Amino acid sequence: MNAYLYLDTWNMWGKLISYGLAMVAVIILLYHFLSLLSNRDYKKRYDFINKNEINNLWHASVVLIFAIGIYINTLKSEGEFVWVLVQLFVTIMMGLIVGVIISNILKFYYPFYVEKRLKKLRYTPRVSPKTGKNMKLLSEDEEDVYLDEGMQAEENVFSVDYDVWIDEETGHTKIEKYAGHLIALQCPECNYQTLKVVKEEILESPTEIEEGELMKFYKCDYCGYKERKAFRVAKLKSKGVEASLTS
Numbered sequence: 001m002n003a004y005l006y007l008d009t010w011n012m013w014g015k016l017i018s019y020g021l022a023m024v025a026v027i028i029l030l031y032h033f034l035s036l037l038s039n040r041d042y043k044k045r046y047d048f049i050n051k052n053e054i055n056n057l058w059h060a061s062v063v064l065i066f067a068i069g070i071y072i073n074t075l076k077s078e079g080e081f082v083w084v085l086v087q088l089f090v091t092i093m094m095g096l097i098v099g100v101i102i103s104n105i106l107k108f109y110y111p112f113y114v115e116k117r118l119k120k121l122r123y124t125p126r127v128s129p130k131t132g133k134n135m136k137l138l139s140e141d142e143e144d145v146y147l148d149e150g151m152q153a154e155e156n157v158f159s160v161d162y163d164v165w166i167d168e169e170t171g172h173t174k175i176e177k178y179a180g181h182l183i184a185l186q187c188p189e190c191n192y193q194t195l196k197v198v199k200e201e202i203l204e205s206p207t208e209i210e211e212g213e214l215m216k217f218y219k220c221d222y223c224g225y226k227e228r229k230a231f232r233v234a235k236l237k238s239k240g241v242e243a244s245l246t247s
């Protein structure tokens, strides 16, 4: 068999495979952005971006790198076998380099942009389903009345934030839960915004008389820097106080 014949067959199939892969990458991106657009609820959009955006972009990038790499290697119609191998090797190296660059951008720079969009989604006024008017976001002090005890305890102890939106006309409320540990802080070592809470431990449970103590463990995704900080946990509200507050 002659090597050119192999090359012709490869060129044909390789092109088809690369077109197919490029289509898969486009489908991943379309799926992502159409899901986002079709979701009218800000909180659901927030969760979707938080959970999927970086992963989906990464998967689409990897598939696209393969598509381009394979396509480039179908362009040689003649030549010695050894040069075909050299070109293949160079393509793989370039693919790896581009992959590392994209992965770093998605991991360390893109989150700034995501964070900005998430903030906007979180604080855009919610529309009341009852009156169609904008609802008001309650402050930390105002919201307690609307949170049950479990929610309040969770908010005091763990990296959880509840947002309470209220329709001032009808009193209709919408409560949204946000995970605080997903928000990355700036790392004191490398200055990237990649320091996250990895573990929380209650050292002393709060009682009605005494404050408790909580230890938060942080780790930087980028440089591996670790630190821990102790936090006070507010006293439990006694039933008597709470009754007089709400009445």
Ligand SMILES: [Zn+2]
Binding pocket: 187, 188, 189, 190, 191, 192, 194, 220, 221, 222, 223, 224, 225
């Ligand atoms: Zn760091």
